[in-house]
Amino acid sequence: MNELFDLVLLGLLVLTALAVARSRDLAGAAILFAAYSLTLCLLWQHRGAPDVALTEAAVGAGVTTFLFLVVIARTSE
Amino acid sequence: MSPLLENLDYVATTILFCIGLWTLIADSNLIKKVMGLNIMETAVFAFIVTSGMIEGGDAPITGPGAELPFMSPIPHALVLTGIVVAVSTTAVALALLLRVHREHGTLDIDELRGRW
Amino acid sequence: MTPHWLPVLIAIPIAGGVLAPVFSRRTASVWGLGVLAATLGVALGLTGLLADGVISYPMGGWPVPFGIELRFDVLSAFATAVALISALAIWFSSGSQGRVTSPEGIAVLLLCAGGMVGFLLAADYFTLFVFLEILSISAYGMVAMSDERGAGIAAFRYLLMGAAASIVILLSVGLLYTLTGSLNMGDVRLRLPDGGLPLYLALGGFTAGFLLKAAAFPLHVWLPDAHATAPSAVSAILSGLVVKMGVIGLLRTPGLDQLHELLLWIGAASLLGGALFALVQDDLKRLLAYSTVSNIGLIVLGLALHRTGATIHILNHAVVKAALFLAAGAFIHRAGSRALEGIGRSMPVTTAAFAVGAMAVIGIPPTAGFTGKWLVTLGALHAGRPVFAVILLLSSLILALCYARFLVALAFRPARADIREAPVRMLVPILLLVALSLVLGLVGGRLAEFVGF
Amino acid sequence: MKGRLAAAFATGVSIPMIAAMAALPRHGSPDQPIHTHVARHYIEQAPESANLVTQVLLDYRGMDTFGEVVVIFAALVAVLVLRARGERPLPAPSPSPIVGFIVRLVTPFFALFAFHVILTGHEAPGGGLQGAAILGGLVLMNGIVFGPERARAFLPTRALPWLQGAGPLAFLAAGILGGITTGFALGYPAHLPVLHEAMLVGVELGIGIGGAVIFSRLYLAMEA
Numbered sequence: 001m002n003e004l005f006d007l008v009l010l011g012l013l014v015l016t017a018l019a020v021a022r023s024r025d026l027a028g029a030a031i032l033f034a035a036y037s038l039t040l041c042l043l044w045q046h047r048g049a050p051d052v053a054l055t056e057a058a059v060g061a062g063v064t065t066f067l068f069l070v071v072i073a074r075t076s077e
Numbered sequence: 078m079s080p081l082l083e084n085l086d087y088v089a090t091t092i093l094f095c096i097g098l099w100t101l102i103a104d105s106n107l108i109k110k111v112m113g114l115n116i117m118e119t120a121v122f123a124f125i126v127t128s129g130m131i132e133g134g135d136a137p138i139t140g141p142g143a144e145l146p147f148m149s150p151i152p153h154a155l156v157l158t159g160i161v162v163a164v165s166t167t168a169v170a171l172a173l174l175l176r177v178h179r180e181h182g183t184l185d186i187d188e189l190r191g192r193w
Numbered sequence: 194m195t196p197h198w199l200p201v202l203i204a205i206p207i208a209g210g211v212l213a214p215v216f217s218r219r220t221a222s223v224w225g226l227g228v229l230a231a232t233l234g235v236a237l238g239l240t241g242l243l244a245d246g247v248i249s250y251p252m253g254g255w256p257v258p259f260g261i262e263l264r265f266d267v268l269s270a271f272a273t274a275v276a277l278i279s280a281l282a283i284w285f286s287s288g289s290q291g292r293v294t295s296p297e298g299i300a301v302l303l304l305c306a307g308g309m310v311g312f313l314l315a316a317d318y319f320t321l322f323v324f325l326e327i328l329s330i331s332a333y334g335m336v337a338m339s340d341e342r343g344a345g346i347a348a349f350r351y352l353l354m355g356a357a358a359s360i361v362i363l364l365s366v367g368l369l370y371t372l373t374g375s376l377n378m379g380d381v382r383l384r385l386p387d388g389g390l391p392l393y394l395a396l397g398g399f400t401a402g403f404l405l406k407a408a409a410f411p412l413h414v415w416l417p418d419a420h421a422t423a424p425s426a427v428s429a430i431l432s433g434l435v436v437k438m439g440v441i442g443l444l445r446t447p448g449l450d451q452l453h454e455l456l457l458w459i460g461a462a463s464l465l466g467g468a469l470f471a472l473v474q475d476d477l478k479r480l481l482a483y484s485t486v487s488n489i490g491l492i493v494l495g496l497a498l499h500r501t502g503a504t505i506h507i508l509n510h511a512v513v514k515a516a517l518f519l520a521a522g523a524f525i526h527r528a529g530s531r532a533l534e535g536i537g538r539s540m541p542v543t544t545a546a547f548a549v550g551a552m553a554v555i556g557i558p559p560t561a562g563f564t565g566k567w568l569v570t571l572g573a574l575h576a577g578r579p580v581f582a583v584i585l586l587l588s589s590l591i592l593a594l595c596y597a598r599f600l601v602a603l604a605f606r607p608a609r610a611d612i613r614e615a616p617v618r619m620l621v622p623i624l625l626l627v628a629l630s631l632v633l634g635l636v637g638g639r640l641a642e643f644v645g646f
Numbered sequence: 647m648k649g650r651l652a653a654a655f656a657t658g659v660s661i662p663m664i665a666a667m668a669a670l671p672r673h674g675s676p677d678q679p680i681h682t683h684v685a686r687h688y689i690e691q692a693p694e695s696a697n698l699v700t701q702v703l704l705d706y707r708g709m710d711t712f713g714e715v716v717v718i719f720a721a722l723v724a725v726l727v728l729r730a731r732g733e734r735p736l737p738a739p740s741p742s743p744i745v746g747f748i749v750r751l752v753t754p755f756f757a758l759f760a761f762h763v764i765l766t767g768h769e770a771p772g773g774g775l776q777g778a779a780i781l782g783g784l785v786l787m788n789g790i791v792f793g794p795e796r797a798r799a800f801l802p803t804r805a806l807p808w809l810q811g812a813g814p815l816a817f818l819a820a821g822i823l824g825g826i827t828t829g830f831a832l833g834y835p836a837h838l839p840v841l842h843e844a845m846l847v848g849v850e851l852g853i854g855i856g857g858a859v860i861f862s863r864l865y866l867a868m869e870a
Contacts, residue, residue, distance in 0.1 A: 177346050
């Protein structure tokens with residue numbers, strides 16, 4: 001069961017990465033990037049790396065996505 | 078099992094790395110290039126954390142209920158530092174993009190190249 | 194001078210940089226100069242100790258493979274040039290109202306110097322990566338310190354390529370860790386397997402990453418825009434010091450000798466390519482930028498043919514190129530624009546200094562540039578590869594042509610009336626560096642023994 | 647056309663990488679060098695209840711974390727120095743009452759959780775940097791919902807230049823203190839357990855508060 005969950009998360013990770021790469025809409029790409037970070041965070045939490053999971057969530061999904069959204073907002077109007 | 082399947086996790090991180098590299102090179106919007114850079118960086122962090130794993134291992138935190146074998150704590154420490162480095166580079170890159178947008182009015186590399 | 198000075202040598206510039214924003218614009222430059230003077234003092238003291246062997250220091254007291262080790266060896270002695278040239282760059286731009294002398298600007302310069310010193314002292318691959326990031330992020334910020342329109346996009350392009358190189362280097366550090374279980378440089382070399390695909394990937398990653406950071410051909414494309422649009426004092430630091438960190442990173446890579454052939458051809462390509470591109474430039478700072486690419490080619494070529502000569506040229510080129518960029522800054526400051534025809538006549542001292550610097554870059558004795566070029570040429574002949582000696586000579590001639598053409602335009606065109614000699618705060622750093630380049634040229638022989646790879 | 651060229655290049659790069667990854671020691675096998683060398687020593691020496699990652703971060707490899715904290719400080723001063731002058735501030739957003747109420751309600755609990763993460767970093771998952779990201783994220787959240795002025799209200803103006811350097815300065819203090827007590831910079835004195843604990847928590851707090859101020863100022867530098 002464990003291995004299957006890992007494989008699903010890895011697959012989801014690659015899919016969200018591809019989605020970020022291919023999406024034309026910037027805000028959409030930023031949200032997808034947050035999803036990518038959260039999937040990564042889930043992967044770490046499940047594989048016994050809680051510190052990395054907490055950091056990836058707080059810094060990757062949190063601060064980085066905020067900065068992307070702020071810059072997208074400022075440069076699109 | 079063939080080595081490729083055994084080390085599937087490493088191969089997955091390499092695929093992520095190449096998706097990021099492709100976005101960094103091919104995408105014409107500068108913000109998307111920074112996103113590609115971030116995907117490349119998280120892929121390398123994924124490789125480093127995955128390399129520290131052990132079968133049936135527990136999180137490297139000693140205390141009630143934790144039993145051997147533990148994951149190697151060093152890759153986790155390295156990746157924590159790496160994530161901070163990644164967010165710092167992204168912050169400087171995005172600040173530069175704000176300035177490029179103010180000076181040139183666009184963030185599309187093809188339009189920018191025409192204007193040089 | 195006990196080994197305890199090693200962490201102090203890193204702490205001084207970094208603490209200086211962290212505290213710089215506390216100061217006002219007027220006192221920030223003075224603070225910067227004081228901090229770098231202290232750094233220079235400690236670095237010189239430690240260099241003096243080098244005579245009786247490499248100095249090692251275990252951080253936190255943990256024995257070598259278990260903690261982080263700092264080592265002060267011959268390459269680390271380059272920290273003296275880092276402190277000196279950074280200080281002279283701050284002195285050069287003190288009094289100007291630009292971003293360089295703002296409290297945050299001085300903080301970035303000090304952190305860049307601290308990052309470079311840490312990079313030179315790190316004997317642990319991950320610590321090497323972290324300090325590489327400190328100096329790189331500061332360097333991206335420094336390029337964008339100029340108010341020119343192209344500075345933003347030039348800095349962004351430098352950042353994208355630099356960050357990609359850094360992440361490839363981190364991948365290689367991760368691979369080495371997977372193969373050996375340790376991060377200490379000495380320990381890793383002992384435990385490395387003899388061959389295997391992962392080792393070659395790690396070696397390839399290190400080389401590609403550091404060659405990009407060193408702006409060797411064909412990975413140099415970010416350098417001309419970045420160094421040409423940056424303020425001149427910053428360009429002196431970038432071309433003189435930051436680019437050298439890539440080469441020193443190469444020297445820290447395990448198993449570099451296996452890449453003998455690759456280094457030869459990349460070095461030759463940079464040497465010739467840089468010189469040829471310099472020939473077609475009309476802007477002085479772009480000419481100097483391509484001249485840096487050419488000299489990096491000489492150093493990379495030297496890594497394969499004559500390592501002592503290459504190491505000496507790292508120091509000599511740093512001093513000479515810094516002098517040239519500062520002189521260029523003085524010209525542009527007085528001329529008010531990049532059009533510099535005919536201002537040489539009313540700026541005799543700066544022009545003379547520029548001429549001596551040009552001689553040094555081309556490698557005419559007794560200036561500093563000659564030692565490195567001569568030793569690498571000898572190395573090429575010893576190795577029975579005369580083609581590289583020919584390339585060396587050819588590139589020197591092309592560079593000579595570029596600089597001569599510029600000097601003619603500078604000094605022998607009708608003089609412009611409204612130009613005065615450069616101010617003292619600009620002249621003194623330039624003359625100091627030119628004098629140092631002459632001294633380094635004269636003392637070349639002894640320097641070779643001191644380095645003595 | 648460029649897209650296909652880049653795709654070809656990326657797949658070209660991936661082939662040697664995948665081959666090398668497949669040749670690495672089997673993923674997760676307990677006898678590979680990672681688990682039998684330095685890491686085994688750290689795990690054996692571990693005290694009975696401690697977060698090994700934080701121990702590696704602060705004690706064994708303190709220099710890396712010092713570098714990390716300096717990296718994010720360098721990013722802040724680089725962003726402050728390269729800003730185009732005279733940014734046109736966006737009009738302050740008018741949040742819907744629901745969003746506004748929720749953010750106001752959540753803010754104190756966010757801050758409490760952040761300080762919990764910072765202070766228990768050496769025994770449970772978490773640590774200075776994670777706490778900094780949460781605190782910074784809190785200020786960012788208020789900034790996006792109520793506008794940059796509200797976010798700026800979180801930051802004390804006079805002490806700002808000192809506070810943003812709290813991380814590196816805390817490390818310098820720990821380095822000097824460690825040098826005095828153990829003879830080596832950044833060494834944590836095992837023979838003085840109270841000082842050892844105090845230094846750990848002090849450095850975590852420095853990283854946490856310093857990091858939070860840096861994240862907030864990075865956001866404010868881009869927004870206003």
